[in-house]
Amino acid sequence: MQHVFKMEQEEYTKEEIDWSYIEFVDNQDVLDLIEKKPGGVIALLDEACMFPRSTHETFAEKYQTLKDNKRFSKPKLSRTDFTINHYAGLFPPLHEESTKSTKFSSIATQFKQQLQSLLETLSATESHYIRCVKPNNLLKSGIFENNDVLQQLRCGGVMEAIRISCAGYPTRKNFDEFVQRFSIMEPKVLKSCPDEMTACKRLLDKANLKDYQIGKTKVFLRAGQMAELDACRVEVLGRSAIVIQKKARTYIYEKQYKLLRFYAIELQRAIKGINYLNPF
Numbered sequence: 001m002q003h004v005f006k007m008e009q010e011e012y013t014k015e016e017i018d019w020s021y022i023e024f025v026d027n028q029d030v031l032d033l034i035e036k037k038p039g040g041v042i043a044l045l046d047e048a049c050m051f052p053r054s055t056h057e058t059f060a061e062k063y064q065t066l067k068d069n070k071r072f073s074k075p076k077l078s079r080t081d082f083t084i085n086h087y088a089g090l091f092p093p094l095h096e097e098s099t100k101s102t103k104f105s106s107i108a109t110q111f112k113q114q115l116q117s118l119l120e121t122l123s124a125t126e127s128h129y130i131r132c133v134k135p136n137n138l139l140k141s142g143i144f145e146n147n148d149v150l151q152q153l154r155c156g157g158v159m160e161a162i163r164i165s166c167a168g169y170p171t172r173k174n175f176d177e178f179v180q181r182f183s184i185m186e187p188k189v190l191k192s193c194p195d196e197m198t199a200c201k202r203l204l205d206k207a208n209l210k211d212y213q214i215g216k217t218k219v220f221l222r223a224g225q226m227a228e229l230d231a232c233r234v235e236v237l238g239r240s241a242i243v244i245q246k247k248a249r250t251y252i253y254e255k256q257y258k259l260l261r262f263y264a265i266e267l268q269r270a271i272k273g274i275n276y277l278n279p280f
Helices: 002-015 028-035 041-049 056-066 101-123 146-155 158-167 175-185 196-206 225-277
Strands: 083-086 089-091 171-174 218-221
Touching: 002 218, 028 041, 028 083, 041 056, 146 158, 171 175, 175 196, 175 218, 175 225, 218 225
Parallel strands: none
Antiparallel strands: 083 089, 171 218
């Protein structure tokens, strides 16, 4: 969430638009609990794995230092289990019988390194997200388990990202793209405006939109406003299509009329000629 919100904030600041702070769920404390050095869960696990005789019990002694962390909890009836209180729910680690400390440590560290590499790549690019969701646990087509899908969206931060996006200006278009797409609502807008920014404002006013923002190079729209603009555009296109159809029909019928008139005149001329040559 912090990554998404930071990109939004940087965009708003860069374009110098008016915006207010948006509250969002920050899970930085959870990330610190898991991966911060020294003292994070992964760091403690790696440290425990450096000793050949380490066990779950010896590792459990190390993470006692985390007991005061509000995101960390330990079941009373277990000596080795612990739970991380993530914002989307509880995240229990693997049970003792399902893994070994050395294996878990190597996987956890490798995953952390891969994730860090991914974040560096995302930070250097303009991100477009595709989120894959498993529709059911039966691995069959045509089955959609609502609760499981919703839980995946929550745990993946999708719901929070959508909320943040909708609270701000999720749709933004460069001036030239905006004018090119919506100038049909006022075809002479570019000729009558000194620049593209003014043209964008006039087109937005033409659609009676409110609460939008004009940046230095982009138009920023609230959620749903692009749909309103597209509806206005479709309406204009519909009226234009009717005019084009009317003109086309007029041309076709006029051409047919002229052709019929020509044939009628020629036929009359032929009949008059025959009557003239054969009066009786």
